[in-house]
Amino acid sequence: MAGSNQKTLLNPTECETAVLFCDLRGYSRIINESREHLHGLLDRVNQAREVMTQNIIRHDGVIADFQGDSTLGFWGWPLALESGAVPACRAALDILRDFRRTAQRHPNSKRVPSRFGIGIAFGPGIAGRIGTRQQAKVGVFGPVVNLGSAPEGMTKQIGVPILIDRATAMSVLENCDPSECRCRRIGFFSPVKIDTPVEVYELLPPEAESLITSDHIRTFESAVAAFLEGDWDDVVELLSEMPGRDRAKDFLLLQIAAHNYEPPADWDGVIHMQRK
Numbered sequence: 472m473a474g475s476n477q478k479t480l481l482n483p484t485e486c487e488t489a490v491l492f493c494d495l496r497g498y499s500r501i502i503n504e505s506r507e508h509l510h511g512l513l514d515r516v517n518q519a520r521e522v523m524t525q526n527i528i529r530h531d532g533v534i535a536d537f538q539g540d541s542t543l544g545f546w547g548w549p550l551a552l553e554s555g556a557v558p559a560c561r562a563a564l565d566i567l568r569d570f571r572r573t574a575q576r577h578p579n580s581k582r583v584p585s586r587f588g589i590g591i592a593f594g595p596g597i598a599g600r601i602g603t604r605q606q607a608k609v610g611v612f613g614p615v616v617n618l619g620s621a622p623e624g625m626t627k628q629i630g631v632p633i634l635i636d637r638a639t640a641m642s643v644l645e646n647c648d649p650s651e652c653r654c655r656r657i658g659f660f661s662p663v664k665i666d667t668p669v670e671v672y673e674l675l676p677p678e679a680e681s682l683i684t685s686d687h688i689r690t691f692e693s694a695v696a697a698f699l700e701g702d703w704d705d706v707v708e709l710l711s712e713m714p715g716r717d718r719a720k721d722f723l724l725l726q727i728a729a730h731n732y733e734p735p736a737d738w739d740g741v742i743h744m745q746r747k
Contacts, residue, residue: 481600481609482599482600483597483598483600483601483612484548484597485596485597486547486548486596486597486598487547487551487555487593487595487596488545488546488547488548488593488595488596488598488615489545489547489552489556489558489559489591489592489615489639490535490543490544490559490592490593490596490618491527491543491544491545491562491563491589491590492541492542492543492589492590492591492619492620492623493541493544493563493566493587493588493589493623494541494588494589494623495519495541495586495587496586496587496588519570519587520537520540522569522570522573523542526565526566527542527562529562530546530558530559530562530565531546531550532544532545532546532558532559532562533545533546533548535609535610535611536608541623543611543616543619544559545559545596545610545611546558546559547596548598548599548611554646555593555638555639555641555645556591556592556638556642556643557642557646557647559591559593559639560591560639560642560643560652560674561651561652563591563633563674564633564652564674564676566587566589567589567632567633567676568676570587587632588623588624588626588632588634589623589626589633590619590620590622590624590625590626590633590634591619591622591633591634591636591639591674592616592618592619592621592622592635592638592639593639593642594613594614594615594618594638595615596611596612596613596614596615596616597612598610598612617664617665618665618669619636621660621663621664621665621669622634622635622636622669622671624663625660625662625671628722628744628746629657629673629718629719629722630718630719630722631718634657634671634672634674635654635671635672635673636670636671636672637669637670637672639672640654640672643674649677649678649685650677651677652675652676653674653675653676653677653678653681653685654672654673654674654675655672655688655691655692655719656671656672656695657672657673657695657722658670658671658695658698658723658740658742659699659740659741659742660741660742660743661741661742661743661744663744663745673719675688682716682717683714683717687712687713687714687717690709690712690713691710691713691717691719691720694706694709694713694720694723695723697709698723698727698740701734701738701740703727703732703734704732706723706727707724707727710723710724726742
């Protein structure tokens with residue numbers, strides 16, 4: 472009877488869920504360079520996974536999968552979410568802090584991950600025991616998984632560590648004080664393998680931990696609004712007020728330069744990503 476109850480509890484359940492993808496950068500290159508030292512490479516990856524999993528679990532998340540050097544965590548099952556995707560955002564920022572602290576303690580160590588990307592999405596999904604009768608695992612299924620994978624991949628091209636979808640950003644704006652976490656709109660994107668444009672935001676730590684101030688966020692979002700409207704001269708002027716090392720600023724300027732500083736005649740504000 473107990474086994475039957477346990478099986479029922481694990482049954483796939485529809486729920487509002489937040490998914491988090493975290494991926495190390497340069498993994499394929501590192502594998503090719505480490506063919507003679509695979510045990511050492513596995514040790515490095517496992518240390519990075521430990522940082523990811525500890526922070527996901529500490530914020531009441533569930534580990535769904537490991538793929539290569541990436542980790543997929545999710546929230547909303549078996550415990551329902553009360554503040555949207557906020558727990559996933561807290562986990563992401565703690566992962567960011569842990570990796571940065573380790574890199575500062577060991578600045579020249581090749582064992583420390585220096586580049587990574589995190590993507591978060593929030594929406595309806597199915598979570599629980601997923602698989603076949605012969606083999607199954609606890610996991611999450613649905614469009615929200617693709618929506619989380621897309622911004623994680625886009626962190627490579629935009630050059631920022633954490634990107635989130637609009638639903639996640641609304642969770643942050645409605646439930647978080649800026650002293651805990653912040654976000655700023657980056658724009659509308661058409662990711663590879665997703666038909667509908669996605670509105671993407673950057674998740675930021677508190678002002679005390681970031682080069683981006685609250686004034687910078689307001690300036691940047693004004694630039695994004697002008698970018699969407701095709702007022703690109705205004706965009707360039709506004710972005711000149713941003714910090715020199717702001718990679719999101721650099722990304723928007725590169726998009727404008729690629730079109731010779733003039734929006735195309737059919738400009739709809741959507742940036743089409745050519746690769747994941």
